Amino acid sequence: MTSWSNDTAGNGQYAEVNGINLYYETYGEGRPLILLHGGLGSGEMFGPVVSLFADHHQVILVDLQGHGRTADIDRPIDVALMADDIAALIDHLGLDRPDVVGYSLGGGVAWHLGFRHPEKIGRLVTASANIKRSAIYAEMLGQQQQVGAAAAEFMKDTPMYQLYQRVAPRPEDFPQLLDKIGAAMAKDFDFSEEVRAMRVPTLVVAADADMAPPSHYVEVFGLLDGGHRDGGWMAEGRPAGGHALAILPGLTHYNMFLSPLFATVAVNFLDEEKN
Template identity: 75%
Template sequence: MTPSAIFGKGRYADVNGINLYYETHGAGRPLVLLHGGLGSGEMFGAILPTLAAHHQVVLVDLQGHGRTADIDRPLDVTLMADDIAALIEHIGLRKPDVVGFSLGGGVALQVAIRHPHLVDRVVSASAQIRRDAIYAEMLAQQAQVSAAAAEFMKDTPMYELYQRVAPRPEDFPRLLDKIGTAMEKDYDYTEEVRGLQVPTLIVAADADMAPPSHFVEVFKLLDGGLRDGGWAGESRPKGGHALAILPGLTHYNLADSPLFAAVTLAFLDRRS
């Protein structure tokens, strides 16, 4: 069976004004898994078997991505976090963990901020909390994302995936416009992160879209990196938070990496 053959056998949930596509893989403690921008749940094909061997993985296609059609509202991580909260309640998940990468990492963080009573632990990977943390050359590239770029993306995996699975394949330029607009918007979630009550693992590649120092800064907001942890871990961050900078990776291959799966499982399965 090819990796793509395990996908596309999910269902839809009419929640929060959107018809949200999701699939369920494996068994065990529930884990909601959220993809990056211009992707879908299929982007986790390389690590899904590892995660599903330990957890019931609920793989979601976010607004306008994959098999979830777009609706008439902006692409915004806070709105998409509300979608995920509504999905958790709709399918009756009891305190699932939420794991997200890039766009999905931002959504996962917002689920923890906005709906802490619904989730147990969160892993937020490659998701900076301030726009100005992104390298200047990357911000310049993001400024070029619009419907006009659709023609130039026809040979990319993102375009191929969208054409293969989207309910309305002709909406790809619209998705690019919406993502471009979202990336232009300034944001700073420093204060929201500082008050986070859900145990959270911050993950980044050592050559990510923002420097490792930014993710260390996020960890400091969570009471991390401020003192020695103690022989028995008694002085680790009070909220159970953690940080992982993964070696030899970039923003573009972190979600495929067994290292990402390994640190995610290590964090989620440490319940003491």
């Protein structure tokens, strides 16, 4: 097992926003960057790489609904609703168009921030976040169907369960979280048209052995006007919206968030000169 712990203490606080008491930690200084974790994790899962982001930005590390130190509320786990939470947090903190980096579930939340609240954010990085359910490998869809309260007993040796038991306000809610995550993953989705209309400069990141094939993320880049022509000597052929694509070698869906390469690629994109 890999440790998700962070040796650097953050400044942890709660914000009452959008009907939920969101926990977040802050690290570093500079232009604000909101960092969003994957499903069944928490902001703490970025512990080994958070300093790579904080060397360049003020990092706001959020625990999403029902995850980490943020208690669940009476609503489904839904990336659109969680995007509204983050939009409300941006307003609560008085942030001026922060950049957003999201991985897996957090990547879905990041996409929806771009769809629903483009005026509130600067640049976007979505890592290992699929835009349609049909792109996910069939065997993975089968595994997702097994996620539910009945699986709680079998997860006791996993870092997800151990982290939840250590930090959650109500550790006994773990089976409920599994039920909600399972229900969310069972729903069909296809956000191709929303991606095609994206107005926020976005970096699409995936591992070369991710939950969907690399071709899916190339397809997403194509929806963002990428990959249709030569880039040109002066980059005049790059996507007009400032979008980009990165397929990271030697990684999987399950170690992407721990990789210094992921952090480096994300920060490089965020720190490019804005048009």
